Amino acid sequence: MSALATALGLVLATLGTLVMGALRLPSVPDLFLLPVGFAARRGAAGRAMVVAVAAGLLEDSLTVPGRLFGLHAFAKVLVAFCLALVGARTLVEKAVPFGALLAAGSAVEGAVVAGLLWVLRGDLFLPEPGRLAVRVVGTGLLAAAVRALLRYPWKEARAARRRRKLA
Amino acid sequence: MSRPAPSARRDVVLLALLLAGCILLLSVQVRRSGGQTLAESWALDASAVLVRGVTGVREAGGALSGWLSFRSTLVRENARLHERVTALEAELLRLRDAERDRNHLLGLLGLYPTPPPGTRAAHVIVVSTAGPFQSAVLDRGRRDGVLPGGAVVGLKGLLGRVVAAGEASARVQLLSDRTAATGVLLSRTARAAVARGDGGAGATVLYVPAVADAAVGDEVVTSGTDGVYPRGLPVGRIESVGRAGLFLDLPVRLAADPRLEPLVFVFPPLLPGEARSPGEPLPVKP
Structure with missing residues (x-):
């Protein structure tokens, strides 16, 4: 995944988050985890963590109320490292495993954020299970969908369609 | 056990740096109930260790100084007491001698109640x-x-x-x-x-x-x-x-x-013709 694609992914994630925030949805997928997942898919941990920092800081700037800037960056860096570890040891090419991996990453991120809040604030902010489940499942489905879209052979399909028309 | 590859080590180092950066970033923002940030709290905790160490060193220095002073006082006191004990022992010996002489003199005077003049x-x-x-x-x-x-x-x-x-x-x-x-x-x-x-x-x-x-x-x-x-x-x-x-x-x-x-x-030397000390009774024949 090129830097341009990563930047594009981050921009799209930012826009998507803003849109979903404007829609006042109770629970949304973790859009910022998608570029991190794509960066970590081949096992490039350093690159994945850099993308995770950027994504986490963007997410913090958009969603965290204040004085916790870096919360999601921390969690995403950890998740990125774990995803890169997995990506370095297995081939994550198909959409469903990729979605499942990011769903797990989303769950891990939620747990890390809760633990970090507990450490920093002294209060245990456990997310509501339903919202967490929606967020995890939504992230997984979205990741699987994006992966499927990106993996689909658009050029071959178009060429085939063209050949069918000509015939 | 194989050593980790350089890239893996670099990734771990990067992970640690990024996590530490995030923690540092969070710590300067999060405020505790006392109004201070977490970083301030941690800095205070860290400085408290330093302060405790300095205080401990200072107290240890004070204790050492006190001990040295006390020891010096004890040494002087010991020397003074030694001198006093020596003086008292000498005085005791002198008094014992004087008492022994006194008892001896009393015995002599008991044996010779009226010694001749000049004794x-x-x-x-x-x-x-x-x-x-x-x-x-x-x-x-x-x-x-x-x-x-x-x-x-x-x-x-x-x-x-x-x-x-x-x-x-x-x-x-x-x-x-x-x-x-x-x-x-x-x-x-x-x-x-x-x-x-x-x-x-x-x-x-x-x-x-x-x-x-x-x-x-x-x-x-x-x-x-x-x-x-x-x-x-x-x-x-x-x-x-x-x-x-x-x-x-x-x-x-x-x-x-x-x-x-x-x-x-x-006794003083006898004068010519003097054979008996004044006050000395003559032995009595049974």
Whole structure:
């Protein structure tokens, strides 16, 4: 995944988050985890963590109320490292495993954020299970969908369609 | 176990750096209940350790200084107490000596309630009985009124006579000296005789006829006939009775031992014809 694609992914994630925030949805997928997942898919941990920092800081700037800037960056860096570890040891090419991996990453991120809040604030902010489940499942489905879209052979399909028309 | 690849190590380092950066970023924002940020709290905690360390070092330094000062005080106090103990021991020895002298003098005065005028008390500082002559040295001399010819008596009896007197000391010929002779009486029978030193620790009574009455344990006192010793001073007791030709062989155990008489009376020399000390009772014949 090129830097341009990563930047594009981050921009799209930012826009998507803003849109979903404007829609006042109770629970949304973790859009910022998608570029991190794509960066970590081949096992490039350093690159994945850099993308995770950027994504986490963007997410913090958009969603965290204040004085916790870096919360999601921390969690995403950890998740990125774990995803890169997995990506370095297995081939994550198909959409469903990729979605499942990011769903797990989303769950891990939620747990890390809760633990970090507990450490920093002294209060245990456990997310509501339903919202967490929606967020995890939504992230997984979205990741699987994006992966499927990106993996689909658009050029071959178009060429085939063209050949069918000509015939 | 294989070592991690450099890239993996680099990734781990990067992970640690990023996580630490995030934590640092969060810590400067999160405020605790007291109003201070987490970073401030951590900084305070860290500085508290430093402050505690400095305080501990300072207290340890103070304690060490106090201990050194206390030790110095103790050393001085110990030296002072040592000096005091030494002085007190010396004082104790002096007092013991004084008490012993006092008791001895009281004993002498009990034995000789009215010593003749001019009697002096003196310490026996040297006793020489190892050589051929038996003598002693007193710590009093002419300056103190101790003159040659004076009788020297101890708590138990006669010791000898002053044969030479210096300014501050005097030499005494002991009764046990071979050259010492004393006119004596056997108290029980009033038999007059002469006692001569045997060169050891005793004397022998001479010139007592073999037919005379003498028994073991008879007391021997001075007779006053020699012009040196007053009459009636205890000399000793007869140890055994034997015959030596026409006379009896009468060894005498001397009453006074110069080694056990630290303080003695020195009577003034007798004047010509004087045989008896004033106040000394004559031995009574049974």
